[in-house]
Amino acid sequence: MDNIVSLKDLVVNFEDGEQILHGINLDIKDKEFVTLLGPSGCGKTTTLRIIAGFLEPTSGDVFFDGKRINGVPPHKRNVNTVFQRYALFPHLNVYENIAFGLRVKKTSEKEVVRRVGEMLELVNLKGFEKRSVNRLSGGQQQRVAIARALVNRPKVLLLDEPLGALDLKLRKEMQVELRKIQQALELTFVYVTHDQEDALTMSDTVVVMNNGSIQQIGSPIDIYNEPVNAFVADFIGESNIVNGSMPRDCLVEFVGKQFECVDKGFAPNETVDVVIRPEDIKIIPAESAKLTGIVESVVFKGVHYEMIVDGVDHKWMIHSTKHAPVGTMIGMHFDPDDIHIMKKTEVDG
Amino acid sequence: MKMKLFAAPYLVWMVVFILVPLIMVAVFAFTTDGGEFTLDNISDVGQYANIFVRSIWLALIATAICLVMAYPISFMLSRMEKHRQGTMLMIVMLPMWMNFLLRTYAWMTLLGNNGIINFLFGLVGLGPFKLINTQGAVVLGMVYNYLPFMILPLYSVMVKIDKSLIEAASDLGCGSVGVLFRVILPLSLPGITSGVTMVFVPAISTFIISRMLGGGSNLLIGDLIEMQFLGNSYNPHLGAAISLVLMVIILVIMTIMNQFSPDDQVLM
Numbered sequence: 136m137d138n139i140v141s142l143k144d145l146v147v148n149f150e151d152g153e154q155i156l157h158g159i160n161l162d163i164k165d166k167e168f169v170t171l172l173g174p175s176g177c178g179k180t181t182t183l184r185i186i187a188g189f190l191e192p193t194s195g196d197v198f199f200d201g202k203r204i205n206g207v208p209p210h211k212r213n214v215n216t217v218f219q220r221y222a223l224f225p226h227l228n229v230y231e232n233i234a235f236g237l238r239v240k241k242t243s244e245k246e247v248v249r250r251v252g253e254m255l256e257l258v259n260l261k262g263f264e265k266r267s268v269n270r271l272s273g274g275q276q277q278r279v280a281i282a283r284a285l286v287n288r289p290k291v292l293l294l295d296e297p298l299g300a301l302d303l304k305l306r307k308e309m310q311v312e313l314r315k316i317q318q319a320l321e322l323t324f325v326y327v328t329h330d331q332e333d334a335l336t337m338s339d340t341v342v343v344m345n346n347g348s349i350q351q352i353g354s355p356i357d358i359y360n361e362p363v364n365a366f367v368a369d370f371i372g373e374s375n376i377v378n379g380s381m382p383r384d385c386l387v388e389f390v391g392k393q394f395e396c397v398d399k400g401f402a403p404n405e406t407v408d409v410v411i412r413p414e415d416i417k418i419i420p421a422e423s424a425k426l427t428g429i430v431e432s433v434v435f436k437g438v439h440y441e442m443i444v445d446g447v448d449h450k451w452m453i454h455s456t457k458h459a460p461v462g463t464m465i466g467m468h469f470d471p472d473d474i475h476i477m478k479k480t481e482v483d484g
Numbered sequence: 485m486k487m488k489l490f491a492a493p494y495l496v497w498m499v500v501f502i503l504v505p506l507i508m509v510a511v512f513a514f515t516t517d518g519g520e521f522t523l524d525n526i527s528d529v530g531q532y533a534n535i536f537v538r539s540i541w542l543a544l545i546a547t548a549i550c551l552v553m554a555y556p557i558s559f560m561l562s563r564m565e566k567h568r569q570g571t572m573l574m575i576v577m578l579p580m581w582m583n584f585l586l587r588t589y590a591w592m593t594l595l596g597n598n599g600i601i602n603f604l605f606g607l608v609g610l611g612p613f614k615l616i617n618t619q620g621a622v623v624l625g626m627v628y629n630y631l632p633f634m635i636l637p638l639y640s641v642m643v644k645i646d647k648s649l650i651e652a653a654s655d656l657g658c659g660s661v662g663v664l665f666r667v668i669l670p671l672s673l674p675g676i677t678s679g680v681t682m683v684f685v686p687a688i689s690t691f692i693i694s695r696m697l698g699g700g701s702n703l704l705i706g707d708l709i710e711m712q713f714l715g716n717s718y719n720p721h722l723g724a725a726i727s728l729v730l731m732v733i734i735l736v737i738m739t740i741m742n743q744f745s746p747d748d749q750v751l752m
Contacts, residue, residue: 189651209654210662216655222648226670236656239666287656 138198139165139291139323140186145195147181147347155181156192156347163291163325163340168317170326170334173344174370179327180219182344183293186325188212200290210239214291215284219299221276223268223283230255230264232279236287254282257316274305281316291323298333310336331371335359343367364477365408372412377449379409379476387476390448392425394469398476408477413441413454415473424466433458512724525725532708532726539704540733542619543688546626550634550683551676553627558638558675559668562645569643576635579628588625588696595621595697617699625693626683633682641675642668677741685734705730 145159156178163169171179184190185197188209197204204212215236223232231238233254237247255261258278263271268279277297284292294313298306314337317324328334334341335355343350343358343366351363362368365376379389384399389409401407421427428446440458444451444465451467459465516522561572579587594600595615605611615621645668653667654660691706698704705726712723 187651187655189655208659209651210657210659214655216652218648218652220646220648222646222652224649224652224667224671235653235666239657239662283656 137165137201138162139167139200140325141196141198142182142185143196143198145182145185145192145197147178147185147190148193154347158195159347159349161342161349161352163323165290166321166323168314168324168326168337168339169342170328170338170340171342171344172328172331172334172370173350174329177344178347179329179344180295181347183216183295183325183327186291187214187216187293213289214293215287215289216293216295217277217280217284217297219295219297221280221297223276223279225267225269227268228264229260229266229268229271229279232268233282233286235283240287250286251282254286257285258282273300274309277301277309281313285316285320285322289322291325292317294324294326296328297326298328298330306333313337335371343370345370362410362475362477365410365479368408368410368475368477373452373454375411375413375416375449375451377409377411378406380404380406381476385471387474390426390446394425394474395471396474396476397472398474401476401478406479408479410475410477411451411469411473413452414439415469416451416453416455417468418453418455418457418459419466419468421464421466424468426467427464428467429464430459430461433461509724509727512721513728514725515721517721525721526729528722529725529729532705535703535705535708536729536733538619538702539688539706542623542626542694542704543684546623546630546687547634547680547684549623549627550631551680554631554634554638554679555672555676558635558642561635561639562642563647573639576632580632584629585692587629588693591621591625591628592616592696595624616697617701619698619702621697622694622702622704625697626687626690629693630683630687633686634679637678637682638672638675641672645671673744677744680741681738684737688734689730 140161140163142159142161145156146154147156148154159178159182161182171182173179181190185192188204188207188211191205199212199214224235227235230251233251234247237250242250255264258281260275260278260282263275268276271279277300280297297313298309301309310333313324313326316322317337326333326337335358338355340352341355341358342352345366351358351367353361358367359371362371365374368374369376377389379387381387381398381401382393382404384401385396387394387396387398387407387409426446428444428451431443431445431450434441436454439454439456442453442455442458444453444467446467453467513525514521514523516524557576561569561576564572592599596602597612597614597616599616601615602612605613649667649671650663653663658666688704689706689709691704691710694702694704694707709723709726709730711717712719712726
């Protein structure tokens with residue numbers, strides 16, 4: 136697979152001197168579903184707008200299909216965008232909204248009818264042709280926006296938080312549907328979101344961003360299981376993050392105790408971030424435990440209970456299908472490979 | 485029901501100062517001095533057809549010029565940063581804070597045969613040109629005085645056009661001309677109709693501008709009506725008839741204009 140989009144050393148400074156992107160390097164492979172994930176203000180939308188052509192980077196290069204496309208205006212790029220709040224044309228009905236790009240290119244009427252029909256079928260909006268876009272639900276507007284972009288057969292579809300305005304159930308349906316469309320049409324999707332579930336559910340590759348730089352690039356499984364730093368660990372799912380140090384390889388010390396682990400390659404006694412996922416902590420009887428604490432709160436979350444347990448030096452979050460009553464002393468256990476050791480970064484999650 | 489109470493002052497106002505005068509105009513238009521019914525006043529209006537044609541023509545030209553000038557100005561205004569928009573709007577409005585008569589007088593001295601513009605032409609060995617007392621001067625006066633009335637409604641419609649719609653259009657293959665004709669123009673139609681109304685109606689019925697800048701030879705309907713009430717040819721019945729015909733003409737033109745407006749944004 137070749138790279139369809141390549142970003143090289145992208146830097147964006149805004150007029151007031153604030154740096155929005157600090158040297159982004161990213162290769163997006165053809166037919167890949169890539170998600171740019173990060174909190175608001177991390178530069179993910181800026182990156183997307185650079186690919187679309189709405190924004191020129193202060194420095195750095197954008198390559199599309201091997202050709203440098205800096206300075207090429209949006210209407211001459213073979214990409215289309217699904218906008219955050221859809222940006223449907225209020226003066227046109229559903230059919231004309233979808234046909235917009237074809238009409239601009241002076242496509243023959245026969246072809247317009249055929250391709251718009253195809254799209255209406257793809258996004259399940261047959262029968263809505265004459266409907267005003269102002270009289271559609273959020274989910275339907277979403278579908279029109281996707282159809283309007285896809286009808287142009289772009290090589291890359293850019294999606295800017297397209298599910299942000301939908302309720303949870305619809306959001307999950309659309310996640311599945313988007314993934315299906317992407318695979319059926321064999322297109323490259325670049326998807327921007329702050330929602331980790333969107334990212335984990337749909338993507339081939341997740342790009343985690345923070346403060347204008349890329350933190351980690353990897354498959355959803357890698358990102359979740361092997362976060363490279365505390366920020367990624369904290370942003371993807373819930374995490375217990377504590378300060379620790381490494382007396383030697385495969386041994387980590389935190390909350391005043393030493394634990395076996397599987398990580399190596401740190402300087403002796405280097406201070407590190409220790410990350411333990413709440414679902415990796417098992418509840419055991421306090422007598423036989425190395426680590427104990429008093430249950431401070433228990434919240435039923437549907438699939439599991441979320442407990443906050445007050446150890447002496449740290450409050451631990453535990454996700455478990457079992458729970459202990461508030462106020463009781465419990466023991467906590469985790470296996471060596473449940474302990475993730477990360478180099479300290481200047482970023483605090 | 486309480487809301488109705490709040491509207492009462494305006495209802496009274498409307499009846500006393502709008503409805504009653506309208507009826508009086510109609511009554512005057514269809515009666516003689518003796519108070520008998522007649523159609524003579526209305527048919528007499530026919531002899532002033534040339535003045536009607538000239539008024540409509542000049543008002544149309546002025547409206548068209550206002551539209552062409554105001555459209556790009558309004559668009560630029562609407563795309564500026566928010567805090568700059570306020571300042572620029574104020575500059576647009578500034579002339580309106582000055583007295584209407586004063587503004588028009590100023591043009592008299594500018595355009596006069598010995599006025600500043602001809603003086604400047606004289607310096608480079610040109611002219612003098614006949615600027616004042618021409619139809620061009622009347623149109624200039626209309627454009628100058630009514631331009632803000634075109635800019636404001638256009639601006640207020642355009643400022644509501646979401647930037648993402650423009651981006652979406654260019655994303656879907658429109659160059660700047662395409663964006664203008666496929667998105668901005670259709671979405672600013674309501675602003676165009678209300679701007680055209682707000683310029684055309686005062687322009688077609690003005691009498692000060694034509695009097696001061698047009699001289700005696702470029703009479704407009706407004707002058708004609710004024711003469712029937714205040715001039716030597718005192719005849720309020722004919723004046724009322726002319727007013728009535730003018731109202732009908734404006735009504736017809738506005739109805740035609742509204743055909744171009746989307747259904748939910750009709751002005752009248």
